[in-house]
Each structure stands twice: as C-alpha cells, then as structure tokens.
Amino acid sequence: MKQRFRQFMQGRYGLDQLYVGMLVLYFILLFFSRWFMPELMTGLMTLVIILAVFRMFSKNIVVRQRENAVYLRVVNGMKHTGKKLLQRIKDIPTKRYRKCPNCAVTLRLPRKRGRHKTTCPKCHTSFEVKIRM
Template identity: 40%
Template structure:
C-alpha cells in the first residue's frame, strides 16, 4: 500500500460512515439540487449546502453512538410514515368491501365489512363496544 492509501485508510478508521439517514439525505440533497436549477433562490442553496455539510459531518464523525441514535430516530419516523402510507393504500384497495373506523376508546384503526346501516362494533384490542354508521 502506498503512503496516500495508508493515510486515507487511517483517516477513515473509526469513522461512522454511511447509514439509512445518510442515504435519505443524499436523495434529498439531489432533489433540492435539481430544484435549485429551476428555482434560483439563495435559501434553497443554503439548505442544499447545510444538508451536504451535515452528511459529511455524520459520515466522518467519530461519535458513533450519537450518530446511531440519530439514525434510529430517523428510522422510527420513516416507519411511521411508511405505515400511514400503507394504511391509505389498503383503505383505497378495499374501499368497496370494507370501511375503516377509529375506536373512540383506544384510537385503534379497525377494518370492518361494509354493510349499510347502524351497527355495534366491539374493538378487538380494548373489547369496548361503539356504534358504527355505514352509508
């Protein structure tokens, strides 16, 4: 190994590197970069630069514990958003056969067969009854 490669390997030793948050920021960076080609605005440019700096800061950081925590927070938010999107997809897919209602007691989302009229429904998670109207 030549001297340069040795120095590079030494530099990256113990650094945090790339994770899911990095990948997300990378995509976000490019979306904003492409947007800024059309919208010439110093604030957009500033945001772009901040994302870039944050990406490099995280990848080269030696505080691995803190970076992992940031990544965990990001993953939690991402999973929540994904879950909501999937629920909307499911609602749309069976809009003709089922209705979705929130339990007034525990706020759980319940999938019910679509039958016209008034019904009494028992929540599967908290076992409380509540009225459901279906048009």
C-alpha cells in the same frame, strides 16, 4: 492508496441510512432549486452536504448512531402510516373503517348499507354503526 484511505477512515463513522437520506434530500433540493428560490435552495444544499460529510468523518460514533436511530424511527413511522393509508384506499369498495367509542381502536367492517350492531374485539363493547354508501 486504498490502504491510506482505509487507515484514514479507521475509527470514523462512515456511511449510514441518514447519510443516504441526506443525499436524497440534496437531490430533491437541487431539482426544485430551478423553480423556487434558487439562492435559498443553494444555501440549504450546501448545509446538507457539509452536514453529511461531517457525519461521515466524525469520530463520535455513539452520537452518530443515535442520530441514525432517530432518523430510522421517523422514516419507519412514515412508511407504516403510508402503508395503512394505502390499504384503506384499496379497501374503499369493500370495507369501512370505524372507531370504537370506548377504546378508540379502528375497526375494519364490511361495507353493508344500514345500521349494524358490532362488538369491539379489544374491549368487547357493543355499539351500533351506520354505514352509508
């Protein structure tokens, strides 16, 4: 039986991170389908499962790899943004973030009340920063 399944899957795409993401989306939709528009959620869940199974058994491997690469780029971008936001929240007691007026790079400055002169490390522009508590 295992050999037959292995033979059937030969040349097919199989599982990847997008497949796992689609399953997570399915279970999120399943959770919310109890309270919000159950008919619509059921339709979306069916569509997600059909698409996931289609991708798994597809023989067009190059296209499936491209789809997975796009998915990973989006997810990794969201993770990076989330990490930066979390770091900014953790830094609230000790740091302040300001943008350079010349090159728009975000600078992490110590939290000292008053007006301070600072220099951008990227473009070396000096500018004045006002920090309030």
